[in-house]
Amino acid sequence: MKLRPVCGVVLRQYYLLRGSPIRVVPMFAWVGVDIVLWGFITRYLNTVGPAGVNFVPRLLGAVLLWDFLTRIMQGVTVAFLEDVWSRNFLNLFATPLLVSEYVVGLVVTSVVTSLFGLAVMLVLATAFFGLSFLALGALVVPFVLVLFLFGIALGILGSAMVLRWGPASEWLIWPLPALIAPFAGVFYPVATLPHWMQAVAAILPPSRVFEALRTVVGGGTPAVSELAWAAALAFVYVLLGTLTFTSVFRYVVRSGLLARYSAESVG
């Protein structure tokens, strides 16, 4: 893998943002709205809920972490979709660019844009609603790492879906986080779910992160093995996502779908 082609993929995204600053707005606007909405909900719940229960870290913290995962996924898919929308595949893949270099370029782009969104969310949640991630201590690192990896995996998988089924399948990738959220136990313990949903939750890394978050907020200490398992699972998902994308790429090259993505006709 070479650095310069990866820089080329990232530079393209930077130029897009610089040339059209309106693209920066979605990076923080929707997560900002979420934080404000859930901030007031938690503030209200604190006034009507049982004394001594603070909903801010339970709900607002969960919203912030879940939005971070969603933002990471969208960072990858939106960067990929830019090439779909501009019919750029022929230009890109008729070059020495490796699939791995392309995917790494998308991931780097997502990291940069998502960190920007995370910073805005943290400022809003801390300044207006008193959320402090510092209270979580060093556990913030594995929480963010696991969600980051799983978000990357979802983004790569979503991009593979659009590559395989064409631009019209774009709508399939947007609801992915919403489909996973009920199983991930973002706002409630996994034990609340019926057994079959708990079985699904067990193979989703975020469910272990949110269980751990609730344990910490409740004054306990989460098992290190749980977080290690979550991180290992998240790595597996990244690997599976990358293998799926590579496999789909080979398929679209073999079948002629990639050439048809851009060409007016295949003569």
Place this chain on the structure above:
Amino acid sequence: MPTNTATATTESPAGPPPLGAPVLEIVGLSKHYGTLAAVRDVSFSVRVGEVVGLLGPNGAGKTTTINMVLGVLDPGAGTIRIRGLDVSRRRSAALAHANFAAVYASLPGNLTVAQNLRVFGLIYGVSALRQRVRSLLEQFDLTELRDTKCGVLSSGEQTRVGLAKALLNRPALLLLDEPTASLDPSTAQIVREQIRALAVHHKCGILWTSHNMYEVEAVCDRVLFLSRGQILLEGDPRVLPQQHGARTLEELFIRIAREPLAPDAEARP
């Protein structure tokens, strides 16, 4: 009938290729979509300093052939070598020696001319990129448009940007799919001269598709007539018409384009 000029070479991508050395070797290339044969047992080569015209009616298999050379479509059978490197096995290394411009593959319209050239320059690993971009902008009279988004350029200007992109990495093999289709006659002539000079002075082999027979005669050293996925004729475009009893290349084109269709046309109910 076609004469196959493809020859086997050892893999020797280092250093500039000598004039006359093969930069593209295609042997036994085929591609089927279900029962439809888009390309059938095609073999030919392109040498350094040579401009080869790939001619044929719509649906003849020209773009399919070019897509296979560019590695965006897998051949069903056969081999493609760019400077001795097998595109199927060493895709990235082989494509580092090639580039292309096609009317149906315009550069992203939301980036400026210079931005597109910089992005693709990085992807191709072009050294001294800043100077290379400046030089190409001057060569294709794009300096004043360097900060204009490609999406608002005229089709002729977009074609010039595409050509500038195609020369970024000083390719040993240049694939041009109707490169002058959107250009006015004056600009088209300048571009033809530039490309012709490029083939000779910059040690580059060019595969050129066009429906403009005047242009083909003016630019190409050799032409291949493709019809229904097969090469039917090959030779010097200035000599071929007389050899086959036609007055002009266009007349020969029309005859060849229609002849193979006749049996099928008769068979239709």
